[in-house]
Amino acid sequence: MKKILQLLSLSILTSLLFVVGCKKEEPVPATTGTLSGTIIDAISGSALADVLVVVFDANTNSPIGASVSSGTDGAYSVELDSGTYFVKASKQGYEKSPPAAVAPISFNITLGVTTTKDIEMFESTVIDGGWISGKVMAGDVAVAGALVVADNAGVGYSTISDEAGNYAIFNVPAATYAVNAWLAGYNSTEVSASVTAATESTGTDIVMTEGAGGSVTGSISFLATGNLEVDVALTHPFTGETIPGLDTVTSNYVYKLTNVPDGTYLARASYNNDGIVMDPDWIVKNGEPRVTVNGGEVGRPFSVTNAVSVVVPTNEATSVEPVVVTTTTPTFEWTPYSATSDYVIEVMDANGKLIWGGFTAEYASKNVVIPGSSTSIAFGDTSVGNAPIEDLVSGKTYRWRIFASKNNQQSATGWELISVSEDQRGLFIVE
Numbered sequence: 001m002k003k004i005l006q007l008l009s010l011s012i013l014t015s016l017l018f019v020v021g022c023k024k025e026e027p028v029p030a031t032t033g034t035l036s037g038t039i040i041d042a043i044s045g046s047a048l049a050d051v052l053v054v055v056f057d058a059n060t061n062s063p064i065g066a067s068v069s070s071g072t073d074g075a076y077s078v079e080l081d082s083g084t085y086f087v088k089a090s091k092q093g094y095e096k097s098p099p100a101a102v103a104p105i106s107f108n109i110t111l112g113v114t115t116t117k118d119i120e121m122f123e124s125t126v127i128d129g130g131w132i133s134g135k136v137m138a139g140d141v142a143v144a145g146a147l148v149v150a151d152n153a154g155v156g157y158s159t160i161s162d163e164a165g166n167y168a169i170f171n172v173p174a175a176t177y178a179v180n181a182w183l184a185g186y187n188s189t190e191v192s193a194s195v196t197a198a199t200e201s202t203g204t205d206i207v208m209t210e211g212a213g214g215s216v217t218g219s220i221s222f223l224a225t226g227n228l229e230v231d232v233a234l235t236h237p238f239t240g241e242t243i244p245g246l247d248t249v250t251s252n253y254v255y256k257l258t259n260v261p262d263g264t265y266l267a268r269a270s271y272n273n274d275g276i277v278m279d280p281d282w283i284v285k286n287g288e289p290r291v292t293v294n295g296g297e298v299g300r301p302f303s304v305t306n307a308v309s310v311v312v313p314t315n316e317a318t319s320v321e322p323v324v325v326t327t328t329t330p331t332f333e334w335t336p337y338s339a340t341s342d343y344v345i346e347v348m349d350a351n352g353k354l355i356w357g358g359f360t361a362e363y364a365s366k367n368v369v370i371p372g373s374s375t376s377i378a379f380g381d382t383s384v385g386n387a388p389i390e391d392l393v394s395g396k397t398y399r400w401r402i403f404a405s406k407n408n409q410q411s412a413t414g415w416e417l418i419s420v421s422e423d424q425r426g427l428f429i430v431e
Contacts, residue, residue: 030112036077039070039089042120042351047074048224051121052168053161055408058084058106058424059321061233061271062218063160080090080109084320086115090159091168092131094121098352102291103423105399107319110413125255129171134204136161136181143208145244148192149236150177156238179207183235184245185259195258214260214293218301220253220269222339223240223279224419225306227253234265237290242268264292269298273317273424279305280404308343308402308421309335313428322427328392330428333376337419343370344405345377347388350397356380356388362411365407383399391431400426 018066028153035055039048051070055078056063064085086104097106097119111114132150136143151157152175161167161181172195180188186208187188193204199216220230232255233247243265246257256363259393267289270276282303283289311333331346344366346358356379357368369387370377392398404419 008214022195023127024083028173032079032084033082033111034114035080035085035087035107035109035117036075036076037116037117037119038074039076039119040074040182041094041123044426047072048094048121049074050092051076051080051094051119051195052159053087053089054117055080056086056104058086058090058104059231059272060246060247061143061268062237062247062323065163067160068163073260078335082111084108088117089119089121090170091121092129092168094171095123095124099143102348102352104352105427106424108320118299122279122353124171126171126173128199129173130195130197130199132157132174132177132193132201132204133166133168134191134202135165136167136206136208137165138186138208139212139383142166143181143186146181146183146206146208147236147239147241147244148179148184148206149239150179151238152177154238155237158236158239158241160244163200167291174319179204179206180263181208182243182261182263183208183259184243185212186210187212187261197382200378202384205347212259212261214262214295215256215258215259215297216267216291216293216300217254217256217297217301218267220255221275221282221301221302221303222248223305225276225304228274228276229253230274231306232267232269233271235268237264237266237288240266260293262294263309264290266290267302268303269302271423273422275307275309275317275422276304276406277307277420277422279324280419281304281305298350305419306337308337308404308419310400310402310421310426313400314425317339317425318426320427322397324431325428326431328394328430329379331376331378331394332400332402334402334421336375337416339406340344340373340404341367341371341415342405342408343374344368344403345370345400346403347379347398347400350399353389355392355398357385363417394430397427399423399426402426 038396039051054067087108144163147159148167189207229250231241291300347356408416
């Protein structure tokens with residue numbers, strides 16, 4: 001009997017040990033999400049190596065310091081906190097993706113989830129362009145995440161310094177450039193770079209000094225819309241990019257930006273989907289909201305207006321996930337905008353390439369003109385102007401925007417833009 005009890009005890013103990021040993025470990029919560037993709041030549045489809053990919057916070061339009069380069073297979077990958085981002089890609093011999101004047105399409109990163117963003121790049125239109133490279137330093141310390149701009153006669157070329165302070169600005173036409181770095185809290189010492197065709201201008205190092213203490217403050221006027229708090233940023237006047245760290249949100253419709261370096265900027269508002277856009281009519285009448293800082297505090301009030309509201313197809317205002325459409329000839333719908341003479345539609349792909357509509361260079365003329373009495377148009381309708389540059393393709397992501405135009409005989413073009421839909425609405429993917 002004793003032996004039986006011993007055997008039973010041993011059996012029970014073995015079972016308990018087995019249960020304990022088989023107890024499932026609790027999964028470790030993911031702390032980041034993954035952004036990955038493949039970068040290819042848009043024409044040949046071949047993989048592109050050594051493409052610099054810089055990640056930006058979509059809510060501030062500022063770089064977050066994360067940058068990677070594609071491998072020989074064109075693949076890239078970066079770990080990110082949850083949030084809303086966009087990327088910019090650059091490589092010598094290729095146009096930036098998206099192009100400098102085109103607002104990027106944002107995407108969400110979710111913890112533990114891989115988000116795929118493939119990128120197509122087109123060969124640069126700059127013939128035999130050179131490139132500028134160097135380091136951004138504050139004493140012996142590398143400065144990461146600084147916006148580096150090379151400008152000549154009001155035309156700017158830019159990039160972001162990496163974690164080691166290194167930077168490279170690609171596809172720069174032959175000329176002499178003033179090169180500066182821009183970052184909240186730092187002033188930059190300007191350096192000169194002489195660029196020759198198909199040659200790298202190396203060693204263009206930039207020295208930054210901590211202690212930039214200027215400030216910009218102002219009130220926001222709301223035209224044709226109700227008041228609400230909006231995001232405000234200072235941007236570079238030649239590239240339109242937010243100076244890293246120089247963004248905030250208004251309080252009682254007033255903003256204040258501190259640690260502003262010496263320089264000249266454009267004030268911008270409402271990168272978020274909040275129903276508000278910069279008022280183009282105010283800009284026409286008053287000029288761009290430009291501000292020059294040289295230490296001390298400077299005032300810069302400006303105005304925003306109600307955005308043209310897109311209806312279908314579009315993502316929700318609270319999301320940047322494209323909505324699925326099941327046709328390559330969708331019908332675009334929007335709500336009417338007061339005092340509009342006509343509308344202009346613009347359809348672009350995820351890489352910023354114009355697919356249909358839009359304007360000629362410098363908004364000199366419209367490629368399509370939709371009557372002000374209309375609030376919808378089918379893709380490719382040639383009765384309103386030019387035919388599409390190319391058809392919509394299944395599996396690809398696109399963005400459409402609608403511009404409200406008003407006749408104005410005092411303008412050189414005979415018209416002026418009075419509003420536009422928001423940059424991060426109108427996202428759709430063709431099934």
